[in-house]
Amino acid sequence: MGVLEGCGGKETAVGAVSCSKLPVPIRIIHHLLTLMVILGKTMGIKKPFTEVIRANIGDAQAMGQQPITFLRQVMALCTYPNLLDSPSFPEDAKKRARRILQACGGNSLGSYSASQGVNCIREDVAAYITRRDGGVPADPDNIYLTTGASDGISTILKILVSGGGKSRTGVLIPIPQYPLYSAVISELDAVQVNYYLDEENCWALNVNELRRAVREAKEHCDPKVLCIINPGNPTGQVQSRKCIEDVIHFAWEEKLFLLADEVYQDNVYSPGCRFHSFKKVLHEMGPEYSSNVELASFHSTSKGYMGECGYRGGYMEVINLHPEIKGQLVKLLSVRLCPPVSGQAAMDIVVNPPVPGEESFEQFRREKESVLGDLAKKAKLTEDLFNQVPGVRCNPLQGAMYAFPRIFLPARAVEAAQAHTMAPDMFYCMKLLEETGICVVPGSGFGQREGTYHFRMTILPPVEKLRTVLQKVKEFHIKFLEKYA
Amino acid sequence: MGVLEGCGGKETAVGAVSCSKLPVPIRIIHHLLTLMVILGKTMGIKKPFTEVIRANIGDAQAMGQQPITFLRQVMALCTYPNLLDSPSFPEDAKKRARRILQACGGNSLGSYSASQGVNCIREDVAAYITRRDGGVPADPDNIYLTTGASDGISTILKILVSGGGKSRTGVLIPIPQYPLYSAVISELDAVQVNYYLDEENCWALNVNELRRAVREAKEHCDPKVLCIINPGNPTGQVQSRKCIEDVIHFAWEEKLFLLADEVYQDNVYSPGCRFHSFKKVLHEMGPEYSSNVELASFHSTSKGYMGECGYRGGYMEVINLHPEIKGQLVKLLSVRLCPPVSGQAAMDIVVNPPVPGEESFEQFRREKESVLGDLAKKAKLTEDLFNQVPGVRCNPLQGAMYAFPRIFLPARAVEAAQAHTMAPDMFYCMKLLEETGICVVPGSGFGQREGTYHFRMTILPPVEKLRTVLQKVKEFHIKFLEKYA
Structure with missing residues (x-):
């Protein structure tokens, strides 16, 4: 079995x-x-x-x-609020649980949330991104909670894909890729445009290869979306800041919508490697880029150090999304009512973990x-x-x-x-x-x-x-x- | 807010x-x-x-x-298994939680389940359906756990819809309808075929009206799917056994795939009204029908007496689904990995509640x-x-x-x-x-x-x-x- x-x-x-x-x-x-x-x-x-x-x-x-104890404690408190009176649960976990419950309809995980996700959780996500990116601000209105990252990725692709014949939407994906991308592209009848990662060079992304892929693709489709997986799945490379800059510059030149799959952002091991978010680099490249390049980035409860795959929690942050597209996005999301509220709560704990001075901090760390x-x-x-x-x-x-x-x-x-x-x-x-x-x-x-x-x-x-x-x-x-x- | x-x-x-x-x-x-x-x-x-x-x-x-206490107790135990040692939780809740956890990878709600759902939960669903339908057998292999009923409905529609021009798939829906249907039909570029419920007759479904709708639809599309909502949303009618028989006979005649949205199956109030499942009536109409008419029926944790909308739990049972279509279904589901495991667990408790003689039965009842x-x-x-x-x-x-x-x-x-x-x-x-x-x-x-x-x-x-x-x-x-x- x-x-x-x-x-x-x-x-x-x-x-x-x-x-x-x-x-x-x-x-x-x-x-x-x-x-x-x-x-x-x-x-x-x-x-x-x-x-x-x-x-x-x-x-x-x-x-x-093993699950992170603090995460499961908060989840248990949210699930069965009678436990809020139990002396076996730490105060900081109770504080988190109360805050989440207060933001839920009827103070319950059993109510629907807004289609975009519970407000206070979107605020916590925005605060997390701001901290992570050294102060580059994030707006809760740009955060959408999702049913795992897969749901966010397929939803945004659904909105971006359009046209038929030579104007069919081309979606650039790395090869090797995580097969969610090829599956969704095929489901949507879009055109999969392959760019090859450089195996001889630790699977690095080479912008010349992107250029080749786009040039060739233009002969039979309309390349509009560029997907990046960083750190890479299945290839495990971590992109350098320079590489990300080059990719953003290329996306700006070619007016490509960037999808940055950053679900492994906590999983960086090699000395000398660091995770740089596309959002942060975009911001630091100045207003010409940061006001024009469209970006959606994705995170999840499933990977990192928590590995909470079963809760199907995730979020996406969108930057420079056209208001009309944003409207379509909300409509599309609302048809499925809302992401699982328990998954949203799990996401909240990932972005709002214990901090030094709190009772649970040492064990969490x-x-x-x-x-x-x-x-x-x-x-x-x-x-x-x-x-x-x-x-x-x-x-x-x-x-x-x-x-x-x-x-x-x-x-x-x-x-x-x-x-x-x-x-x-x-x-x-x-x-x-x-x-x-x-x-x-x-x-x-x-x-x-x-x-x-x-x-x-x-x-x-x-x-x-x-x-x-x-x-x-x-x-x-x-x-x-x-x-x- | x-x-x-x-x-x-x-x-x-x-x-x-x-x-x-x-x-x-x-x-x-x-x-x-x-x-x-x-x-x-x-x-x-x-x-x-x-x-x-x-x-x-x-x-x-x-x-x-208020949430049903037993349901939330089992969920809390599954979430934070340390509580299995707590004397504040009843034994029957612990028994359910242990059973669910044993069927999860690593004994944790945090693992992915099979795309079709956790095996033992599908078995419990099948046992529930068999009990509900007075012994008409249900096969766990025909049960698919879903992210709420909406997910099941849109997934199966996605598979059934095909063709362009005059061979575009027509999907019959009641008017008034729950707007998930029209939204998904439009998303899939299928043809919405309206049949009107009879307001003068307590919103009953009249087969002559179905006949009219199909006849007219055939002029511009290929009507292949018939959606029924029973008990009705937004109209609140409960279909009689006779009406369901007529509908099944009509589906058999016209080779229509039946989608039975039965999420309100526990919500029947009028004296003289009873819920009859399409599955049961189909079976009782004999092998000519029960071996030929294709049916998918849907249930959810969101309605009934439990109202657990936020967990996004649900299931569908498919009958006479062509093996090839079944293969496509599994593929489509697997792209999104699995439904939220916490929602699956909630569904399990709905179909496997306390029974007479168990400690929690009285309070649950x-x-x-x-x-x-x-x-x-x-x-x-x-x-x-x-x-x-x-x-x-x-x-x-x-x-x-x-x-x-x-x-x-x-x-x-x-x-x-x-x-x-x-x-x-x-x-x-x-x-x-x-x-x-x-x-x-x-x-x-x-x-x-x-x-x-x-x-x-x-x-x-x-x-x-x-x-x-x-x-x-x-x-x-x-x-x-x-x-x-």
Whole structure:
């Protein structure tokens, strides 16, 4: 059961967009595998592994990460306000809960909120952004609470996409990309315009490549939107300030609407790397840019150090959105009434955590640093271990929570895959799963340069377990190379 | 602030679909009104009322209804499992919480679930449906947990709609309708095919009218989907078993896909009325129907006796869905990862409440009966009071939670509205709001027969407050008639 349960997320999204490329959708693999495991258990059939390790999906708590205590305390108080009288809950948690409840209809998480989200939570988000960006102001009116970041991204794309024929909207996305983008673009019948990240250069975004992509796209569509994922998913790069400036300048030149997917903003590990928000850089580039470039940026409760995926909390901030478009946005959002209020409350705690001097601060700090410290350790460990394997090359995991190593597959493996009408990296991942129980996602689900092969693996298992997993992948890989040499 | 907050829901959905009909969207009214209230407060300007009463939106807890204790206890335990050791929580609530958590990745509401929803919750939903329908079996594989019913309805419509030109998909909806339908149909560029409910006959659905609508629609589109809302929103009728049989037979004849919006299935008040599910009637009509007619039915945590709108919990059950369509459905759902797990947990408690012999049963029964008993009282009170007002005619509120009275407006009022470029019932609702602070939604937002006028008002305020509200509407109406006589 556990296997099916945990596989509902990211990797089925992969299945959704890559069916043409993946003759056996990865979801089906999991179903088969589950059956194998169940049959194995009930019929005594032996598998070469005892446990399935779901390193396919960025689902921290499913991999054993514990929720941040303060966040859950506030959520419990909001859920069942009788607990506000309980001496077992700290005062700062109660203060947060009271503030959220007072802003809810009937003082209850059970009421609808405004479609844009609860007012005081939007104010807290704006205050958070202002702090994060060293004083660059954020306006609560520009904040929209969402059902996770996915909901915000697909909603704004829905509004921006229009036209048919040569005037069909082109949406630029990085390759490799998180497959939500390709799925939504295809749903909306827009044109997916690929720009390739530079694998030789730690997956950096090169503006010349953007220029090429836009130039070629103009021959058959109207490129209007530029999507950026920073820190990158699945590629883990953290963009430099210079790179962001170049991208903004390019968007200004080409009048592109910028979508900045910044859900991994707390997940930066490499020394020398720092998260710079597009909003802050835009502001600092001066009024010519900051009054003209249209930007929507996204955040979520699902990643960072909290990993609260199940609550589906998120927000987007929009800058320079045309008032008419803003009107359309509110209309579109209002059809679905409101984002889950519990997810909104979770978002509030993420942007309004305990501060020094508050009762819960020390425990909060400890828990947060422990998660982020472990992730940094695991990022390094993963890079190092993969690069020891012959035929594997892995860029530094500067941020986010995935490794996306390149695997060099022998010609005979490629032929064997073709004989099974499978993409070669799909064939590889399938074998890995069958032989080790380790579940990762083939690069073809994210897009990659023709003739190159990759897979995405999360670094979410606990440190020691991750070490074992990496060791197993290494052994599998060496055997695989031998078999198909 | 409170006004803006509470207005985010249903009535902005009205704004979203009826802009062409409503020159001043009702959302703007609320914004103006809020400004008026704030200005009135700060500048000492007197309004003729002291409180805004939001009778525009089916948001029970915002109107003061208390959450069901058991539901919130289980939710709190799931949120903060430390409470499982607390002696202040009953054992049956702990048992439910443990069961839900065991089915979640990492035993946490913070993990993604499968896109279709948590397995054990889908099993509980299936068991609930089987009980509700007197043993007609339900299959967990046919259950999809959703982000409220709206999400399920728009997802399934997205899959069913296709084609262009004369082969554009026609979707039959009742008039008056809940405006989610018209909004989604327009979003999907499908054709809205109206069938009119029979106001003279308690808003009953007449199959001859369906026949007329389909016949005329076939001239310009391909009618494929038939939407039913039972109990009705905004019209409050409860369909008889005979009527449902006729509708199913018609769908079978015309090969229409049935969408049964049954979110008010617990809200039936009139003696002699009973809720019959489409699923049950379909089954009882024999295999020719039950193996062929395609059906999706919807339920939600937002209505009934629990009124948990904010959690955005819901489910749909699909019957006879073609495997290929099912595949597409799963793909589409997986792009958005999963419905909020807290909403799924809330849905679980709705379908798996305390039973006789369990510790919490008595309190649960008392709370549930109190809410439903009050609603029944308020339904009768509202019908009786409206029918005492000259120029108002109100059908019995057999179910759901709204009155949708017809108002007969004098010719001079219609002229005055036109002078303000407003729909006449919009003009009326606007005046009602300005003079009494009572916020209701004009019938033009739901659709109505040409030349007739209505408004929708919830019956959610507490009994005594509702009595006052109705009295005020009565006084306003009499003055309005006098003014425009």
